[in-house]
Amino acid sequence: MxxxxxxxxxxxxxxxxxxxxxxxxxxxxxxxxxxxxxxxxxxxxxxxxxxxxxxxxxxxxxxxxxxxxxxxxxxxxxxxxxxxxxxxxxxxxxxxxxxxxxxxxxxxxxxxxxxxxxxxxxxxxxxxxxxxxxxxxxxxxxxxxxxxxxxxxxxxxxxxxxxxxxxxxxxxxxxxxxxxxxxxxxxxxxxxxxxxxxxxxFNNSFDSMKVIGYGLANMEAHLDGKVSIIFLPLEIMQQNNHSEIEELANYSVAIKGVEVGLFIREVKPGYFKVSFRSKGRVNVNQVAKAFGGGGHEHAAGCRIQTNYSELKQRLIEEIARQLPEVDAR
Ligand SMILES: [Mn+2]
Structure with a gap:
């Protein structure tokens, strides 16, 4: 070279x-x-x-x-x-x-x-x-x-x-x-x-670990368990938005059967930050790009202004569009 x-x-x-x-x-x-x-x-x-x-x-x-x-x-x-x-x-x-x-x-x-x-x-x-x-x-x-x-x-x-x-x-x-x-x-x-x-x-604050616990306890599974979503609403983010809670992005995909994990947090009223993680078969850079973001194939992110239920629906639809290809492999 x-x-x-x-x-x-x-x-x-x-x-x-x-x-x-x-x-x-x-x-x-x-x-x-x-x-x-x-x-x-x-x-x-x-x-x-x-x-x-x-x-x-x-x-x-x-x-x-x-x-x-x-x-x-x-x-x-x-x-x-x-x-x-x-x-x-x-x-x-x-x-x-x-x-x-x-x-x-x-x-x-x-x-x-x-x-x-x-x-x-x-x-x-x-x-x-x-x-x-x-x-x-x-x-x-x-x-x-x-x-x-x-x-x-x-x-x-x-x-x-x-x-x-x-x-x-x-x-x-x-x-x-x-x-x-x-x-x-x-x-x-x-x-x-x-x-x-x-x-x-392994140097997290006690508070951050409690927020991580909240995120995990309220996690949702979608598309037959191929997508998991961890969401922190504004009232939780206002208590603790320390970067330590970013680890939740990695946990979102650390689950058996999950292809894509999403970590969504509301950083301002109606303003969301989304982290995407992939096991490797779905290119989440492409998914994030559909929402004006980007990153890597296995880890990406975007920021978007909307309401949560609409955001969630659109994200799941976009990932579903890419999942049939995964099933075919
Ligand atoms: Mn880097």
Missing amino acids: ADREKLYADIVQFLKNHDRYLITAHMNADGDAYASCLAIAYLLHQWGKSFEIILHDERKEDKYAFLWGWQYVQSYRDGMNKQFAAAVVLDVPSLKRIGGPSSLLPQREYCVKIDHHPLEDDFAALQLVDVQASSTSQLVYEVVSRSGISWHLDIATLLFTGIMYDTGRFSFSNTSARDFEIAARLVPFGIRPHEIANRIF
Whole structure:
């Protein structure tokens, strides 16, 4: 893959060529978004480059505070007016999903995109986009390992965390041999996988666990048990909308016979956020697209303004349209 090697080299060169970098990722940053941003920041820091990490989200997720460079993560504020010479955009396919920080991007030729979502907006001249990659952190590993910097526990922890997060602890359908190879190279720098897993997966607040319990207790089965729906109404979301409850998306499909799981929450009156999870036979990216969203084949999402019963009906109809194909296989 000579082309790929050239791309890695071009990205390393891009990171050396400029200064005053903006680093950003998708809104509602997750483990992979944070880790890949911080890993690029680590690289730039090693080379004495200045950078700012600006994410759309108002609130940072403290469970990632053990990661190197956490103090550099800033939240976007309306009207922010900063000039950057270059930008590295991670783990996000569209300007819309970047949110506020997209207004801070320099011209296309000064932007690099590293991502594993299906390509959407063309805002970066240099693009390392691979939908086969488990995570953006995996792609950032490929760049870092060709950068010439020496390995250290801090950077190893960042990349391991991002890969562990996006592969669901090396268990989702996106997990590949490459993830295990990379993990095997990173662990010897002193990583303790169980400690990272504890910090990012098993560190929930008591309140969040109660909300997860509410969601599970009120779960519904549809289409002969092939679709399950977990719904959190507004009054529950107002008590606790911590990202820990996002785990409900994964539980929605963790049921025998379920092909597609939906996790729906009402975030504002009449305004819903939907997460789709697939066992692998239904492409939920296509389902989410029908509602103006997107993501990956096995995990996607959308936001929609409507009423709940209509939303539920439309979602079930759209999935039913794709299910006969599954039955035929
Ligand atoms: Mn990702």
